[in-house]
Amino acid sequence: MPSIGPAPHRSQRGLATPETRAAPMTLPTPPRFDERGSAAHAQPWLLPLRRSAAGVAADEAQVGDLSVRAASVVGPGHRCTEPVVPRQDAYQLGRDRASRYLVVAVADGVSDSPHADIGARVAVQCAVDVLTARLDRAETLSRLSAADVLRVAAAEMSRAASGVGLTERDVRAVMVVAVVEAAAASGGSRRTWVGWVGDVSVWRRAERGWQFVLGDARGHPGGLRAGEVGSVLPMDWSRADQELLTVHPGETLALVTDGVGDLWSVHERANAYHHRRWSSPPPVASFLNDVCFDAFGEDDDRTAVVVWVPGASR
Numbered sequence: 001m002p003s004i005g006p007a008p009h010r011s012q013r014g015l016a017t018p019e020t021r022a023a024p025m026t027l028p029t030p031p032r033f034d035e036r037g038s039a040a041h042a043q044p045w046l047l048p049l050r051r052s053a054a055g056v057a058a059d060e061a062q063v064g065d066l067s068v069r070a071a072s073v074v075g076p077g078h079r080c081t082e083p084v085v086p087r088q089d090a091y092q093l094g095r096d097r098a099s100r101y102l103v104v105a106v107a108d109g110v111s112d113s114p115h116a117d118i119g120a121r122v123a124v125q126c127a128v129d130v131l132t133a134r135l136d137r138a139e140t141l142s143r144l145s146a147a148d149v150l151r152v153a154a155a156e157m158s159r160a161a162s163g164v165g166l167t168e169r170d171v172r173a174v175m176v177v178a179v180v181e182a183a184a185a186s187g188g189s190r191r192t193w194v195g196w197v198g199d200v201s202v203w204r205r206a207e208r209g210w211q212f213v214l215g216d217a218r219g220h221p222g223g224l225r226a227g228e229v230g231s232v233l234p235m236d237w238s239r240a241d242q243e244l245l246t247v248h249p250g251e252t253l254a255l256v257t258d259g260v261g262d263l264w265s266v267h268e269r270a271n272a273y274h275h276r277r278w279s280s281p282p283p284v285a286s287f288l289n290d291v292c293f294d295a296f297g298e299d300d301d302r303t304a305v306v307v308w309v310p311g312a313s314r
Contacts (some may be wrong), residue, residue: 028146030292033263033270041294044078052086053115055079056292060284063095063102064182067281067308070104071291075259077299086117088173089257089303091300092124095182102180103131108200108257110172111231111300118164119157119171122235127157127177141179146195146242149177154234172232174198176215176255180247180307188249189314195242197231201261202245205252205278209263209271213253216245250311252278259302263295270295283309 030041045055055074072177074087088109095102101110105124109116130152130305134144136273153175161171174197181190192204194214201215216230231239247253270293291304 009023028286028289030289030294031270031273033267033273033293033295036296037294038076038107038296038299040076040080040299045074045079046082046084048084048086048268050086053090053121053211055087056288057087057091058284058288059093060228060281060287061093061102063099065310066102066180066182067182067310068093068102068104068305069278069281069284069287070303070305071284071288072303073291073301075298075300075302076294078301085111086122087301088116089259089301089304090117090120090124090173091255091305092128094128094132095307098136098183101135102307103128103135103178104178104180104183104255104307105131106200106255106257106303106305107173107175108198108259108301108303110174113170113172115161115164115166115170116173118166119159119173119233120175122160122171123153123173123175126153127175131177131179135179141181141191141193141244144179144193144195144242146177146197146240147238150175150197150233150237150240154237157234168234173236174200174216174230174232176200176202177296178202178253178255180253184249185307187244190309192245192247192253193242194245195240197233197236197240197260199230199261201256201258203256203261203264205254205275209268209275212252212265213245214241215261227278228287249309251309253307253309254278255305255307257301257303259298259300260291260299260304262300263293263298263302267295278306281306
């Protein structure tokens with residue numbers, strides 16, 4: 001029997017040699033915005049007892065000339081200690097059949113609702129379905145009603161809860177929805193319709209940082225105070241707000257849950273970091289890593305959907 005030993009060295013075309021072998025890959029680590037960080041962030045993730053959505057979700061898309069990145073990450077405080085909580089944030093992207101519009105929904109389950117993840121997931125899926133169906137019927141942005149869209153989403157949340165023996169209070173969530181024109185008008189600008197209930201928010205990338213635009217974000221005029229819970233679905237759909245924004249060439253919009261919005265409101269370093277990193281659409285893995293940030297006291301779920309509008313053509 002022939003002996004078994006190390007294979008002889010061969011330097012054939014297509015085979016790696018010590019001279020051609022690539023250096024070991026350095027994996028990125030999530031950004032940390034202070035010295036202490038979160039104690040939970042360094043701990044291993046645990047699994048919830050019941051079936052639930054994955055701890056992370058991410059996506060990228062192009063609709064018309066719009067670029068989109070999305071990421072949702074379970075908060076470290078929810079997955080590192082018992083009882084383990086599923087990711088209660090959710091998002092959904094969509095478009096109408098003609099790709100005239102990008103449709104976005106972002107929801108945040110209320111933390112003291114034991115099955116808030118179900119409510120958030122059902123809410124975003126239903127809201128995008130309702131909006132795309134109406135846009136397919138050539139409904140204009142000015143005719144859209146946030147209360148009407150959220151009424152349908154709230155009814156679907158209630159049905160989903162009842163179907164598994166839960167109550168409406170078990171699946172409460174807040175949500176923001178948006179419809180963005182996928183092509184610019186003759187003057188270069190485009191319209192964006194936004195509807196929302198609760199402490200979710202829309203931000204614009206300004207010259208010096210992310211700037212709050214719409215929503216019930218804490219720390220802003222008309223927003224919520226720390227620890228306060230405002231309107232929620234499925235109960236308060238009739239209290240929905242809405243606005244029709246004008247978005248100019250080269251602008252960038254972000255729809256975020258409070259896990260990101262609260263951070264940007266109070267943490268200048270974090271705001272500046274994401275302002276720099278998201279100056280243009282990054283690879284989706286890079287975007288996800290940025291949403292996995294570490295900061296002291298920031299243990300909540302965090303979700304961001306960012307839309308880049310191209311600059312004016314020369």
